[in-house]
Amino acid sequence: MKLATHWTIESGKFDEWLAFWESMKAERSKFIVNEYIMKIDDHNVVGFAEFVDANAMDQVIEHIRRDDINDNDERLGVKVSIFQEIEL
Numbered sequence: 001m002k003l004a005t006h007w008t009i010e011s012g013k014f015d016e017w018l019a020f021w022e023s024m025k026a027e028r029s030k031f032i033v034n035e036y037i038m039k040i041d042d043h044n045v046v047g048f049a050e051f052v053d054a055n056a057m058d059q060v061i062e063h064i065r066r067d068d069i070n071d072n073d074e075r076l077g078v079k080v081s082i083f084q085e086i087e088l
Contacts, residue, residue, distance in 0.1 A: 011077030031059035
């Protein structure tokens with residue numbers, strides 16, 4: 001299953017967000033593969049990835065509820081929109 005994400009960084013800049021994002025790469029690799037991001041500007045990023053298996057969405061939800069992630073998102077004013085691919 002594929003996933004697209006849009007991040008808006010309201011109170012920080014891309015480089016600050018990216019440093020934290022990269023620090024979580026090893027953990028994300030447990031449930032996400034073929035991940036890549038694209039910087040739109042200093043305040044907007046889009047990303048694409050695939051889940052490793054059918055249970056990965058639960059792991060993503062658990063991951064994004066972590067206190068350190070929420071604290072960083074609050075500090076940088078990060079807003080996230082997640083889009084999941086569906087088959088028609």
